[in-house]
Amino acid sequence: xxxxxxxxxxxxxRSALNEADADPGRIVMERxxxxxxxxxxxxxxxxxxxxxxxxxxxxxxxxxxxxQALCEQGSGTTGSRMANGSFASHVALERSFAEFxxxxxxxxxxxxxxxxxxxxxxxxxxGDKVMxxxxxxxxxYDGCRLSGADFFxxxxxxxxxxxxxxRRLGDDARGALVVTEGLYSMLGDIAPLAELLAVxxxxxxxxxxxxxxxxxxxxxxxxxxxxxxxxxxRVDFITxxxxxxxxxxxxxxxxxxxxxxxxxxxxxxxxxxxSSSPANIAAAHWALDHIRSHPELRETLWSNVARLYGGLKxxxxxxxxxxxxxxxxxxxxxxxxxxxxNELLAAGVYVNLVVPPASPDGASLLxxxxxxxxxxxxxxxxxTAFGEAISRTAFAGACCSGQA
Amino acid sequence: MSTDTGDQYQEILQGLYGMLxxxxxxxxxxxxxxxxxxxxxxxxxxxxxLLQEIEDRFDIIVPxxxxxxxxxVQDLATQVQRLIRENS
Ligand SMILES: Cc1ncc(COP(=O)(O)O)c(C=O)c1O
Numbered sequence: 139x140x141x142x143x144x145x146x147x148x149x150x151x152r153s154a155l156n157e158a159d160a161d162p163g164r165i166v167m168e169r170x171x172x173x174x175x176x177x178x179x180x181x182x183x184x185x186x187x188x189x190x191x192x193x194x195x196x197x198x199x200x201x202x203x204x205x206q207a208l209c210e211q212g213s214g215t216t217g218s219r220m221a222n223g224s225f226a227s228h229v230a231l232e233r234s235f236a237e238f239x240x241x242x243x244x245x246x247x248x249x250x251x252x253x254x255x256x257x258x259x260x261x262x263x264x265g266d267k268v269m270x271x272x273x274x275x276x277x278x279y280d281g282c283r284l285s286g287a288d289f290f291x292x293x294x295x296x297x298x299x300x301x302x303x304x305r306r307l308g309d310d311a312r313g314a315l316v317v318t319e320g321l322y323s324m325l326g327d328i329a330p331l332a333e334l335l336a337v338x339x340x341x342x343x344x345x346x347x348x349x350x351x352x353x354x355x356x357x358x359x360x361x362x363x364x365x366x367x368x369x370x371x372r373v374d375f376i377t378x379x380x381x382x383x384x385x386x387x388x389x390x391x392x393x394x395x396x397x398x399x400x401x402x403x404x405x406x407x408x409x410x411x412x413s414s415s416p417a418n419i420a421a422a423h424w425a426l427d428h429i430r431s432h433p434e435l436r437e438t439l440w441s442n443v444a445r446l447y448g449g450l451k452x453x454x455x456x457x458x459x460x461x462x463x464x465x466x467x468x469x470x471x472x473x474x475x476x477x478x479x480n481e482l483l484a485a486g487v488y489v490n491l492v493v494p495p496a497s498p499d500g501a502s503l504l505x506x507x508x509x510x511x512x513x514x515x516x517x518x519x520x521x522t523a524f525g526e527a528i529s530r531t532a533f534a535g536a537c538c539s540g541q542a
Numbered sequence: 543m544s545t546d547t548g549d550q551y552q553e554i555l556q557g558l559y560g561m562l563x564x565x566x567x568x569x570x571x572x573x574x575x576x577x578x579x580x581x582x583x584x585x586x587x588x589x590x591x592l593l594q595e596i597e598d599r600f601d602i603i604v605p606x607x608x609x610x611x612x613x614x615v616q617d618l619a620t621q622v623q624r625l626i627r628e629n630s
Contacts (some may be wrong), residue, residue: 272590288605291590307602308629500587 145210160476162491164484172196173385173511175264177486179185182514186446186506187490190324191355192425192435194385194509200424200518204386207420215413220402227419234426235390236268239361239370243398246390248414250350250379251277252407253389254286257346257377258317260405262287267307269300269328274499275348278317287315294322294498297333304341310374311341318345320352320363324498324505326464328356331367339372344373354383355463360436383429388414439510441518446508449521453528458503466492467504467524474531481527487520547623554600554626555619560613561595574618596622602629 162229167176173193194200211225219228228246235244247253258281260266265288270278272291282289293299304311316331316338318329331347338345349362357365360383364373374395374424380388390396402408413429447461456465469475472493479491482504490505497503506520559572565588570581578584584592593604595617602625612618 283607288609289607290592290603293594303603304598306597306601495586511563 146237157226157474159480160474160491160493165488170196174516175183176488178483181483181486183483183486183488184512184519185488186508186512186520187352187488188509189382189507190385190509190511191383191439191507192349192385193509194383194425194428194430197385197428199428200385200421202415203424204421207416211416213417214415217412218409219413220409224413225419227416227423229412230302231419231423231426231455232390234423235392238359238426238430239376241392241394243394244390244392245401245408246388246400246414246419247408248388248411250381250389251267251280251378251381252369253377253391254348254413256389256401256407257375258282258287258315258404258406259285260401261285261315261375265366267310268317269303269314269343270317271295271319273322273324274317274319275323275350276350278319282317290336295327295329296332297337300334301337301340304337304343307341314341314343316343316345318347320349320356321462322346322459322465322498323351323464324492324496324503325458325466325501326462326505327459328352328363331363332369335367335369335372336458344351344374345372346377347373349376349404350380350384351464353378354425355436358433359428360433370453380418380422380425384422384425386425387418388422406434435510439508442510442514443508443513445514445517446520447493449517450524453521453525455524455528458501459506463508465506467506469502469504471500473502474479477522477531478504478527481530482523483524485526487523489520548628551619551623554622555615557599558596558615558619558622561592561599565592574619576615577613578615578618579613594624600626602626625630 165178167178169177171177173195176183176185207227215225230243232246236242247256254277262285264286268282268287268289269292270282270289271294273294290303292303306316315342317332321328335345347364349364352362354360357362359365361370364370364376375391375393377391380386443461443463446465450457450465450467456468458468469478475491475493482489490507492503494500562572565584570576576582589609597603600622600625604625608621612621
């Protein structure tokens with residue numbers, strides 16, 4: 139009975155999306171043409187919603203590395219590292235991550251989602267306290283829930299609110315965990331990490347930062363917003379993913395605490411799942427080396443960011459935040475967002491349609507992710523398509539009122 | 543329930559009604575058995591705002607995980623009372 143009710147509930151969600159012609163889940167990339175182009179519904183389409191920030195997925199080097207690993211190590215690991223042993227390539231990638239961050243410990247996971255689940259459930263027991271930014275990714279909320287700890291959202295990017303909440307915890311604040319992200323994936327805003335860390339330290343708590351969207355994008359060496367904020371030596375845990383700037387699949391955590399390695403003995407999302415496939419590991423490792431030796435990739439990315447951001451601003455769009463590789467156009471309503479999104483697709487431009495409850499503050503967004511792989515011409519095409527899509531939608535005036 | 547805790551509960555309940563009225567209530571009459579989601583239609587963002595208001599008003603801190611057991615206004619008032627007692 140309860141399952142049939144659940145099916146009905148989901149069917150309701152599905153049909154609502156369908157009626158509004160706003161179901162991103164129906165998009166099929168029929169053929170990949172490059173890191174920034176695919177065929178969708180038979181149409182050549184520019185991809186501006188794939189988190190492929192450095193555009194590495196078709197680099198000859200990454201393909202060769204993955205191909206070689208596939209041939210030498212096989213198609214899968216067929217087991218968990220704790221039960222079935224590690225491949226040398228897993229251990230080597232962990233070493234590279236630790237070295238890249240200048241930290242004593244690194245662990246890799248099968249996805250970024252599992253990295254957050256694995257770290258949070260590994261560190262926290264029922265009754266422990268954890269403060270999370272209200273805009274945190276689902277994997278952070280889910281990790282907290284799964285751990286059984288008491289968790290408390292604080293106002294997004296608000297160190298004062300964090301302080302107020304930690305104070306209310308009384309003695310429990312000491313040793314509590316504070317969780318934030320680097321670059322936030324929906325609005326494209328970044329966390330005030332130095333300020334959040336100062337508050338965290340004031341109470342003797344620990345800080346964990348998810349850099350899923352900021353690895354390879356922020357910081358002199360691409361180590362994320364933590365590096366850009368100058369607090370790499372003081373942050374306790376950094377998690378992230380291979381699935382965005384590294385163009386592969388998997389997740390990681392690095393820490394200044396060597397004891398991170400102990401989580402291998404008590405983190406179920408680490409223990410009870412197969413380790414990443416050799417090809418994924420090889421691709422991620424190649425990409426990590428590549429971003430270290432090619433800082434100019436970030437320059438290309440940021441120049442594309444400036445071009446897209448400037449172009450959309452000029453159209454009068456209301457944008458989510460300061461320029462970042464995530465450029466989110468706010469629109470007035472769910473329906474309007476869906477209309478513009480479909481117009482863009484028809485014009486051969488793919489972006490992300492983000493509506494509540496997936497959007498953080500009830501906003502309806504057309505979210506673009508910029509890539510170093512985009513050509514300036516592609517960026518211009520995206521801007522032009524936005525201009526035309528917006529002017530064709532009935533509420534153009536309401537959508538682009540010009541205020542930030 | 544002693545008179546003291548009964549009074550405190552009533553006070554909390556009245557405070558909650560005051561806060562809840564500011565959310566879109568679908569013109570329903572708020573009662574102890576009103577379901578926050580099914581009857582009122584609060585979404586996750588509303589719940590977050592509500593929690594922050596409750597915390598400031600009663601100077602407590604409400605774990606989000608506690609909210610999974612809260613369905614009605616009465617459940618909420620009971621939890622708030624429990625947290626106030628734990629805090630003092
Ligand atoms: C902030 C954040 N953390 C974690 C993840 C999960 O990463 P993955 O795709 O590797 O599971 C994502 C991506 O969806 C994310 O946006």
